[in-house]
Amino acid sequence: MARNISLNFRVVEGRDLPAKDVSGNSDPYCIVKVDHEVVARTATVWRNLNPFWGEEYTLHLPLDFHHLAFYVLDEDTIGHDDIIGKISLSKETIAAASPRGIDSWLNLSHVDPDEEVQGEIHLDVKLLAEAQGPRLRCHIIEARDLAPRDLSGTSDPFARIFWGSQSLETVTIKKTRFPHWDEVLELHGEEGPLRVEVWDWDMVGKNDFLGMVEFPPDVLLQCPPSGWFRLLPFASAEDDAGGKLGALRLKVRLAEERILPSVYYQPLIELLVESVMSPAQDDAMTPLALLDEVSSGESRQDIATQLVKIFLGRGLAVPLLDYLNLREVSRTTDPNTLFRSNSLASKSMEQFMKLVGIPYLHEVLKPCVNRIFEEKKYIELDPCKIELTRTRRISFKGTLSEEHVRENSLGLLIGYLGEILEAIVGSVDRCPPAMRAAFRQLHQRVEDRFPETEHEDVKYVAISGFLFLRFFAPAILTPKLFDLRDQHADPQTGRSLLLLAKAVQSIGNLGQQLGRGKEQWMVPLHPFLLQSIIQVKAFLDKLVDIDAEGALEAQPRLLFPPSAVIKEGYLHLRKAEAGALVPRFAFKKRYFCLSSETFSYSKAPEWQVRTSIPVCRICAVERVDENAFQQPHMMQVITKTRDGQLDTMYIQCKNVNELNQWLSAIRKASVCNEGMLPSCHPGAFRGNRWTCCLQQDRTVQGCSRTHSAVTLGDWSDPLDPDAEAQMVYRQLLLGRDKLRKKYIEFSKDEIKLEQEVTQGQSGPGGEGSAVPEQERPPTAAAAAHLLAVIEDLEQAHKTFEQQEKEQPARGSLRS
Missing domain, CATH: 2.30.29.30 (Pleckstrin-homology domain (PH domain)/Phosphotyrosine-binding domain (PTB))
Incomplete structure (x- = not known):
């Protein structure tokens, strides 16, 4: 059995950060480290003490990581960046918050150099009993990955041991973070704990602390330490600065999973696939429908991601989406509320578009987004936000008037929108066939559900709601989060992107919300938006004009072919x-x-x-x-x-x-x-x-x-059906109590129905007959099958865990 650790963290935003620049602002960014190794750097948010990053990362880790740290820094164009503060979370702290993880504001703490230790030391310690008293023999072999303390990016490390009142130290090895001492230090006639410290030698000033490890007397007697040991800081209570350094809002979740061999997940996957390929009725409670019912709203995005990957690997992603969309559509009575909630259907469509359509998104939007970033035009329509002093065009009579700014902004917005719209409506042939097939089936389901003339636009809004409102518009608003840009937009460019995203949303809504909101300053843009709706409908008609069956046959079973x-x-x-x-x-x-x-x-x-x-x-x-x-x-x-x-x-x-x-x-x-x-x-x-x-x-x-x-x-990760099925099982395990209640409820309904049918068919002296199988509601059977699969997987996990304890050498690390 393999094991897998996934660490998901999102650096959401900061608040009340201290000003580090003479302007009274800061240019903050975050560095994220796992065991002192940098794994991510957020983009810089310029001139902001309350920055929003919204950057999310998933990291696959070895089993022995220890802590996660977030450092907030102020970027400086000249000199070194200023450290504002940090938040450090141990693996135990993160694991204790599972399964939902940490989602809260955390105060930044001061960065103490003596606390910033890293690396390991290789020791072989023996405590020998002699007539003169105990003798401690400490073989200091080497250390690795020590913190760099000198400007050269290295250190000059030496080790020092303390036992009782005695101490000895090794020689100093210059300019290395991986010292090889191979020295044996011996002390006589003392008792007490052994402490080994590592220091960076400095010719001028005091030496810098690099870390320590300590062993109590009972460990020295019973199990003398031998091997690699992680260096630790001096014990101290961490000071969170009481909010004086500001705070970060973080979302952190750790998932440690044991992945069973593929054969154990086949019954679960077969149940899910059968739900899609052989649905009994539109409203039947299949195992997949039950998964939706018992899952919490917070977990639906994770479930959606795993389901889409499982079915994508089998070439069945489009049937999965059609099944979920049909359930959603058939249960909707008001077309204005269609796909407005964060249901499993809507989340699955979102994740499907990201998994399959990111290259398409880049091809369509990247040229225009790059142009907006490079041109840095000042655009503003809201009279309450116009700053005349920020306009770059200066007339001979002085600063441009508010009317001129609005007129110029309108022209720029229409120009950018025209370019974006032209790229979108001209991209039919570049849209992945699987996406087109999914939209084709969604178009048909909505048209069948709402065939009335007054609902003519619903089939268009259902598709554009996903493509424009949940795909194109968010990417325009925050291009960094969709890998369209390496950096976040500066405040001026960010405002331009916000106005463009609002306009694209209005187009995606087919103008249904125009004039109803409070933003009446957008009215001058309405004629262009209304005119664009005709182009969008024509584009959607072409988009769904595809042979869905042919597209399904050609649907890849992997995100990328081997040579891609x-x-x-x-x-x-x-x-x-x-x-x-x-x-x-x-x-x-x-x-x-x-x-x-x-x-x-x-x-x-x-x-x-x-x-x-x-x-x-x-x-x-x-x-x-x-x-x-x-x-x-x-x-x-x-x-x-x-x-x-x-x-x-x-x-x-x-x-x-x-x-x-x-x-x-x-x-x-x-x-x-x-x-x-x-x-x-x-x-x-x-x-x-x-x-x-x-x-x-x-x-x-x-x-x-x-x-x-x-x-x-990331979205281009190779598909891993076993890991994905394990995550679905984990969510079902969390919802097992709800599933049991559903089973009891369904069973009572079936018994009641059977009694009613039996009583109706029984006459005086006659024999009753059971409800025919084809007339029995399948809900109780589906819940029973799902509960049985959960119990089998749970038992398999227990068996393998027991084998791991008995034969630890057989445990394997899943990379």
Whole structure:
């Protein structure tokens, strides 16, 4: 049985942050670390003490991570960025909040350098009994991943041991975060705890603390420590600054799952598939319908995501959506409320569009969004928000009047809207066939449910409500969250995007809400919006004009075919050369392309001559210490040549987010490779030694663990039916009590119905007959089947967990 840890966190917003700039503002951003390794950096929100980020990440982690930390910094164009504060959450704290996780405002605390420790130390301790008294023998072997305390990005570490009133220390090893001491320190005739501290030696000023580990006397006697131990800070109560440093609103959830072999999930998947492929009646309580009934509103997005992935992997995503949409449509009496709630149907459609349609979204919107960011035009229609001093056009008579600003803004808005609308209505052939097939069936279901002439537009609004209101408009409003841009918009550009998103929503509503709201200052835009509705209807007619059955047959069972591009873009490359000094110009700009089969690069995308490396030969993909080349945001890709030798190439990315994305993408592509390295050197071999651990043997074993299990989750993740089925099972387990109540309720209804039918068919002296099977409500049977599947899976988990305890060596780590 494999195990999987997923950490989902969302940096929502901040409030009351302190001003760090002379202007009385700050330019805040967040750095997110797992065990002191940077896994994400939010975009900077400029000139704002109450920033909104809304950035969400899913991280797949190894089982032994310890804590998650959020650092808020103020970006400065000159000098170092200012640290505002941090929030640190231990794994235990996050796990205790499961299954719903943490969702709250948390005060920032001060950042104390003595608390910012990281890394591990390798020890072998023995307590020997002698006639003169006990003798402590502490073999200090090495340490790894220590915190950098010097400007060079390294430290000068030494270790010191304390036992009773005595102490000894090792030699100092200069300029490394991976010191190799291999020293034995001995102390005699004392009792008490053993404390091992690691320090960074400084020639000027006091030494810097790097971490410590402590062992009580009973541990020394009963189980002398031997192995790697995580360094800890000095014990202190964390000060949250009482809100003086502001606060962050965070959403954090940890899901630790044991993934069973595929065969155990087949009954659950078959029940769900049968619900879709063989529905008895529109209102029948199938297992899938029961899943919807017993799930909470907060969990529906997760359930929707897992269901869409399961059915997408089987080529049945469109039938799934049709089943859910039919249930939603058949239960709706007022067409104005159709898909307005966050039901499982609406959430599933949203997740389906993101999983299948993100490349389409980028192709349609990216050119115009980029233009808006680059032009930085001042646009404002609301007279209460117009700031005449911010207009860039200055007339000979002075600042432009409010009327001129509104007129100019209207022209710019119509220009941008026209470009967006033209891109959308001209994108029929670029829309994924699976999306078109889903919209085709939705169009038909709504038309059948509301055939009246007065409801003519409902079938259009049902589709545009998803495509425009839940897909295009949110992407225009917050392009960073849809990967359309690397950065959030500045306040002026953000206002322009908000006005455009409002206009696109009005178009998606087919103008039904125009004139009804309080924003009467949008009225000058109404003629253009009303005129656009004709184009949108024509576009929707073309969009659903597709052979749904043919589209279903052609629907891919994977998000990407094997040879499809997973990630591509320009990076800077340097091949490793023994003993060579590395000048900056040694890094060559190359265009990289990653598929599930090859990792290749060339001078330009259209270049015919390419260097191609089979993905199956990748042995490790890891970060590189900044001090190795005096360059930030670097990674190394270690491959095995045909003759079995290891070859390393060093690659520089433009920022930490791009670095994390490439690390994650290559790790996912090589996850099934044999011969992955358990360790590597985070430095480079220069000057006849490794820059990380200072070892002079080029072939010496790596001084740092590899991190192939750490990947970012995103819409392009490979499908994993077992993990997805496990998540559905977990949600059913949470809703089992509700499901049992449903079963009891349905059983009572069936018994009552059977009694009524039996009494009606029985005469004096006659025999009663049971309700025919085809007339029995299927609800109780569906609930019984679902409960049985839950119990079987629960028992399978208990069996495997018991086997893990008895034979821990068989436990495996799921990457």
